Amino acid sequence: xxxxxxxxxxxxxxxxxxxxxxxxxxxxxxxxxxxxxxxxxxxxxxxxxxxxxxxxxxxxxxxxxxxxxxxxxxxxxxxxxxxxxxxxxxxxxxxxxxxxxxxxxxxxxxxxxxxxxxxxxxxxxxxxxxxxxxxxxxxxxxxxxxxxxxxxxxxxxxxxxxxxxxxxxxxxxxxxxxxxxxxxxxxxxxxxxxxxxxxxxxxxxxxxxxxxxxxxxxxxxxxxxxxxxxxxxxxxxxxxxxxxxxxxxxxxxxxxxxxxxxxxxxxxxxxxxxxxxxxxxxxxxxxxxxxxxxxxxxxxxxxxxxxxxxxxxxxxxxxxxxxxxxxxxxxxxxxxxxxxxxxxxxxxxxxxxxxxxxxxxxxxxxxxxxxxxxxxxxxxxxxxxxxxxxxxxxxxxxxxxxxxxxxxxxxxxxxxxxxxxxxxxxxxxxxxxxxxxxxxxxxxxxxxxxxxxxxxxxxxxxxxxxxxxxxxxxxxxxxxxxxxxxxxxxxxxxxxxxxxxxxxxxxxxxxxxxxxxxxxxxxxxxxxxxxxxxxxxxxxxxxxxxxxxx
Numbered sequence: 315x316x317x318x319x320x321x322x323x324x325x326x327x328x329x330x331x332x333x334x335x336x337x338x339x340x341x342x343x344x345x346x347x348x349x350x351x352x353x354x355x356x357x358x359x360x361x362x363x364x365x366x367x368x369x370x371x372x373x374x375x376x377x378x379x380x381x382x383x384x385x386x387x388x389x390x391x392x393x394x395x396x397x398x399x400x401x402x403x404x405x406x407x408x409x410x411x412x413x414x415x416x417x418x419x420x421x422x423x424x425x426x427x428x429x430x431x432x433x434x435x436x437x438x439x440x441x442x443x444x445x446x447x448x449x450x451x452x453x454x455x456x457x458x459x460x461x462x463x464x465x466x467x468x469x470x471x472x473x474x475x476x477x478x479x480x481x482x483x484x485x486x487x488x489x490x491x492x493x494x495x496x497x498x499x500x501x502x503x504x505x506x507x508x509x510x511x512x513x514x515x516x517x518x519x520x521x522x523x524x525x526x527x528x529x530x531x532x533x534x535x536x537x538x539x540x541x542x543x544x545x546x547x548x549x550x551x552x553x554x555x556x557x558x559x560x561x562x563x564x565x566x567x568x569x570x571x572x573x574x575x576x577x578x579x580x581x582x583x584x585x586x587x588x589x590x591x592x593x594x595x596x597x598x599x600x601x602x603x604x605x606x607x608x609x610x611x612x613x614x615x616x617x618x619x620x621x622x623x624x625x626x627x628x629x630x631x632x633x634x635x636x637x638x639x640x641x642x643x644x645x646x647x648x649x650x651x652x653x654x655x656x657x658x659x660x661x662x663x664x665x666x667x668x669x670x671x672x673x674x675x676x677x678x679x680x681x682x683x684x685x686x687x688x689x690x691x692x693x694x695x696x697x698x699x700x701x702x703x704x705x706x707x708x709x710x711x712x713x714x715x716x717x718x719x720x721x722x723x724x725x726x727x728x729x730x731x732x733x734x735x736x737x738x739x740x741x742x743x744x745x746x747x748x749x750x751x752x753x754x755x756x757x758x759x760x761x762x763x764x765x766x767x768x769x770x771x772x773x774x775x776x777x778x779x780x781x782x783x784x785x786x787x788x789x790x791x792x793x794x795x796x797x798x799x800x801x802x803x804x805x806x807x808x809x810x811x812x813x814x815x816x817x818x819x820x821x822x823x824x825x826x827x828x829x830x831x832x833x834x835x836x837x838x839x840x841x842x843x844x845x846x847x848x849x850x851x852x853x854x855x856x857x858x859x860x861x862x863x864x
Contacts, residue, residue, distance in 0.1 A: 347429055347457060354383045354400050354427040359393075371396055379404065383427055386456065387411045390423065400427035408434065410454075416485050417441045418454060418461075430456035438463075442485045445471040445520045459486040471520045474549050475502035478516075488521040498525060500549050509535045509549065509578075523549045527556070535578050539563045545574075552578025559588075564609055566595040571605065581609035591616065596652065597626035600638060612642025612652070619834065622654065627707070633662040634833035635674070643679075651678040659836045660685070663827040666747055667705070667712060668692045670825055681707040688844055691715065692826050694789070696749065697724045698740070699820070715742045722818050723752070727763055731771070734761040734816045735784070752784045759816055760801075762791070774809045777801035 356362075360377025364370075372394040381388040381395075381402060391406030404423040410432060411417055421436035432454040440447040440454070440461055449467035454460070462482035469476040469483065469490060478492035498511035498518070511533045517526035525547045533540040535552055540563075545556035556562075556574040562583050563569070572587025585591070589605040591614065592598075603618035616622070617637040624631045635656035644650045656674040672687030682704055685691065689703040693712060701719035705712060717723070721740035725733040738756025742749050754760075760777040779799035785792050804810070820843045827833055 349428045350384065350400075350430050350457075352384050352427070354381055354395075354402065354425070356380075356395060357382055357387075369394065371398055373397065381425070383425070384430070384456070385412070388423065388425065388432075401425055410434075412456075412485075415443055418452070420452070432456065440483065442483070442488075443520075445469065445483075445488075447483055458484075460484050469518075469520075470502055471518075472523045472550065473501045474518075474523065475499050476516070476518060483520075488519055490518045490520065492516045492518065498549065509533065509552065511547065511549075525549055537565050538576075538578055538581070540576065542574075554578065566593065567607070567609070568592045568594070569605060569607060583607045583609075589616070597624065599623040599625070600640075602638075612640070612645045612650075614638075614640040621833065622656070628711075629665045631662060631664040632830040632833060633660065633674070635660045653677050653679075661827050661833045661836070663830050663833055666693065668827045669703075669705075670827070671703070681713075683707065688839065690822050690825060694748070695725055696742075697726075697822065697826075698722070698742070699822070700740070711747050712744045714744060716740070720818060721754070722816070722820075724819065724821060726821065726823075727771075730814070731763055731774075732761070732815070732819070732821065733763060734759075734819055735782070736760075736816050736818055737782075748789055749786045751786065754782045754784075756780065758782045758796075761814070761816060764791075771806055773803050773805045774813070775801060775803050776813060 356375070357380040359375035359379045361375070363374050365374060375393040375395055377391070379390045379393045387410070388404065389407070389409045390404035393402050393404045395402040402425055404425065406421065408421060408423040409417065409419045410423070418432070418434060418438070418440050420434035420438040422434070424433040425431070434452045434454065436450055438449045438452045440452060447461065447463070447467060447469045449463035449465065451465045452461055452463045460482055464480050466479055467477065467481050469481070476490070476492055476496070476498045478496040479494035481490060481492040483490045493515050496513040496516045498516065499507040500509040501507065511525060511531060513527065513529055513531035515529035516531065517528060518524070527542050527545045527547060530543050531541070533547060533554070540547070540554055540556065540560065542556040542558070542560035544558040545554060545560055547554045554574070554576040556576065557572070559570060559572060560574045561568060561570045562574055562576045564581070569583055569585050569589065569591045571585030571589040573585070575584040577583070583606070585605045587603055589602050591600040591605045591607060600614065600616040600620065600622055602616040602620035605614070605616045607614045615638060620635055620638050622633040622638050633656055636658040639655040641653045641655070642650065643653070654676040658672060660671050660674045662669045669685060669689065669691045671685035671689035674686070675684045676682070685703045690697065690699045691703050691705065693715070698715060698717050698721070700717035700721040704716040704718070706714045717740040719738065721738065722734065722736045723740060723742070727733065735752070735754055735758070737754035737758040739754070741753045743751045758779045758781060760775070760782065762775045762777070764772045764775060766772055777796070777799050778801065779796045781797055783795040804813070822839065825837050825839065
């Protein structure tokens with residue numbers, strides 16, 4: 315019997331010698347350890363004897379062996395007790411109890427009393443409150459209250475399973491650190507995982523169930539995906555606070571920023587600092603220093619240096635405003651459509667059309683872009699303005715434009731001469747990106763410069779009427795229709811200076827965006843050129859008392 319125990323002890327000591335050397339070096343690097351002078355007490359053994367031929371320094375203990383050291387109880391089937399070094403080797407059904415909160419079991423144990431180090435091997439399970447740590451090799455440092463594994467481990471806690479090649483756990487702080495091939499799944503097997511976190515380094519607290527991300531990590535929760543190198547993720551609520559340009563994506567949507575807040579349960583995300591939100595399905599991008607998105611309702615907003623980019627058409631449209639709001643209707647149905655609201659200092663650029671206004675609404679149901687408060691729209695060489703402008707898109711081209719109240723369209727010929735059409739309402743229709751017909755209604759006034767076949771200016775045609783239709787081809791006027799009208803054709807040299815420009819004429823070339831990088835500089839109209847809002851008078855309703863009674 316003594317020979318068998320000695321053989322086992324020698325094999326274990328040889329197998330553990332390298333680990334002890336590593337641990338001693340690591341501990342020395344930390345700081346000088348405080349040696350315990352408390353004696354390891356042998357409380358019980360069914361048999362106790364010496365065998366000087368095998369190991370003169372050891373006491374051989376067999377059957378229901380029990381030790382105590384500084385409040386911790388240790389049990390095993392057999393042991394070698396080294397009285398001089400205040401240590402022992404334990405074999406078979408090894409168990410350590412520290413109070414009623416921590417239990418450590420395994421097949422073998424080497425306990426170093428002076429350094430308060432326990433080295434447990436094979437089928438190791440550390441149980442602390444509701445947390446279990448499974449591994450094949452675990453060292454437990456009682457001085458620092460720290461257990462660490464280095465040949466793979468698995469921690470179960472609050473429905474989570476965490477695995478890694480190396481890790482450590484502190485019962486006093488309930489903090490765990492995992493390194494190399496880290497994987498967190500929730501719920502733990504055998505249930506099907508709904509959340510998976512893969513990383514190379516991860517900190518986790520068993521009290522809060524919060525994972526502290528400290529390295530490149532990927533989190534998948536259903537259709538939601540998170541990439542982060544620094545942040546916090548609550549494994550129970552699916553709430554994440556992420557830093558360092560982290561990324562959240564969901565079914566074709568992606569949001570990245572200097573910092574992110576993501577509620578995986580409510581599917582609501584917020585981003586701050588150099589934010590970029592991309593919707594690959596609807597082909598649009600929002601940029602700014604703040605962005606909010608609600609995946610359940612399809613609502614989104616962006617602000618602070620906000621820029622909306624729509625690349626759903628052939629030509630990309632860029633829109634800047636103080637803030638944007640996106641509303642989604644009939645979500646997840648064949649009738650789904652979106653509306654974009656842009657508020658204040660709106661400037662937009664596309665290769666074929668540019669615009670400025672105070673606020674803007676774009677409806678995806680009819681591809682209509684509505685501009686409010688001093689709107690101006692440029693299409694090629696045309697400038698249109700009024701109290702309200704509606705532009706209707708057809709695929710990648712302009713279909714029609716409607717200018718309401720105090721409408722004015724201007725085409726620059728040179729620095730002095732401009733074609734001008736003013737009226738109450740103006741409707742322009744496009745073919746192949748060019749105006750084919752324009753209808754003007756109500757108090758129509760026109761200044762138009764015809765040219766002869768040699769491209770020489772004939773004069774200025776000044777016309778006033780109630781309605782006018784202009785037919786265009788290749789950006790040239792081909793025909794004009796009008797009912798009864800009054801007009802005068804002035805030769806070039808006889809044009810009265812006061813008649814060169816209509817009363818509400820203005821040329822806002824200094825406001826027009828020249829490219830997508832020119833959208834962030836707001837240039838207001840010069841003082842005195844703003845539109846004075848027209849008053850819409852309503853006929854008074856007749857009261858019953860106003861009707862004479864005979």
